Amino acid sequence: MAVFEAIAIVIHIILSLAVVALVLLHSGKGGGLSDVFGGGMSTSSLGGSTVVERNLDRLTVIVGVLFGVSTFVLTFLLNS
Numbered sequence: 001m002a003v004f005e006a007i008a009i010v011i012h013i014i015l016s017l018a019v020v021a022l023v024l025l026h027s028g029k030g031g032g033l034s035d036v037f038g039g040g041m042s043t044s045s046l047g048g049s050t051v052v053e054r055n056l057d058r059l060t061v062i063v064g065v066l067f068g069v070s071t072f073v074l075t076f077l078l079n080s
Helices: 002-025 033-037 051-079
Strands: none
Touching: 002 051
C-alpha cells in the first residue's frame, strides 16, 4: 500500500503545481502572464475571448478537477 500512497502523493504534487501555474497564466484586469503566449491579443470590438484563453480556461478546469479527485484519493488512502 505504501507504493500507491507514494504514487498518489507525487501525482498530487504535480497537479498542485500545474494548478498554480495555470492560474498564474490567466490574465487579470490589466493583463497577465497569458499575454506572453498570445492571450492578451483580444482587442476585438465584441469583447470575446481568444482561442488561447478558452483553451487555458478548459485546461485549468480539467486540472482543477483532477486535483480535487486526487485530494479525495489521498484522503481515503492515508486514512485507511
